Amino acid sequence: ARLTSPPGSPASPDLGFDALLGEGDSRRFEGSAALVGKRGVSVISDIDDTVKVTDVANRRELLANTFIRPFKAVAGMADAYACWARAGAAFHFVSSSPWQLYPSLVEFFDQERFPRAALHLKLFRFKDSSVLSLLDKPEKHKIPTIEAIIGRFPERTFVLVGDSTEKDPEIYGEIARKHRDRVGAIFIRGVPPSDVPLARFDSAFKDLPRALWTVFHDPGSLKEFDLASLARR
Incomplete structure (x- = not known):
């Protein structure tokens, strides 16, 4: 090199x-x-149904939105992340999507004007047993990946952003309990049309301060968050 x-x-x-x-x-x-x-401040963000419309809860739509249709951004998320980038945030996208989607995702992020970010995707190959990892629960890939990022930057504060369709609340809750002094905020996008019971979030974020986590529906509200306050911690 x-x-x-x-x-x-x-x-x-x-x-x-x-x-x-x-x-x-x-x-x-x-x-x-x-x-x-x-x-x-570093932002660790999910991709599917957080910044890209995928419809993970509907298997047919998931496959079509991943492999057939052009990628579509969640309206307002690129602007929100650009606002945070101007405030000095660095970005990591952590997803259970296979690494073979990397070129398409990079093109999508560039076209939609998302800030430059590191992509941490699931590694597997069709020709060996690693292909079975596609069936793994998302936490099996996401938790060790996020913990590795936090460990790599021991003096940075992290903002975790995900959505309500899969296990992001539970994953981020576990991460925040293990690394309470490192996680400054958690944002979960409530994915329409379903309304997620508040009890689920209370359970996912058990033993964490209520002010630490927010469920949002309008990405524009993220721009109001005082990211600079975390940088001064």
């Missing part, structure tokens, strides 16, 4: 690189890495 643009260069705020393969293989892979400060 070699650097193609040094950090902080006028051409790009990121660290550009390319990877050259061994003798006899002329393929070249280009990439970039965001430089994240030692301190600050």
Whole structure:
């Protein structure tokens, strides 16, 4: 691998690189890495039904929205995240989607003008037993992935954003109880048309301060959150 643009260069705020393969293989892979400060706020966000319309609860619609139809953004989420990015937040997207969707997701995020983010997708291959991981419950991938991110940035504060269709409330509640001093806020998008009983959230966020978590329906309300207050913690 070699650097193609040094950090902080006028051409790009990121660290550009390319990877050259061994003798006899002329393929070249280009990439970039965001430089994240030692301190600050990082947003860990789900993808499906949080920022991208997927309809996970409907298996037929899930498959169509993932593999057939063009990706569609949840209205207002790109603007909300852009607002947080201007306030200095770094972003990680953590999803149980297979890594084979990475190119399509990157194109989608670019087209919809989401902030630059690291993508943490599920790794599997069709030719070995790892294909069975597609059937795993989302927490089996998400919890260790999120804990690894938190461990990698020990002085940053984290905002967790997900939705009500699967297990994000329960996953984020478990993470917040384990890392109470590291999680500054939790936001759960209430996915229409179903109304999730409040008792579910009370259970998911048991033993956590009520002010820590918010269920939202209008993504515009996220822009009102004082992200800078977390950065000063």
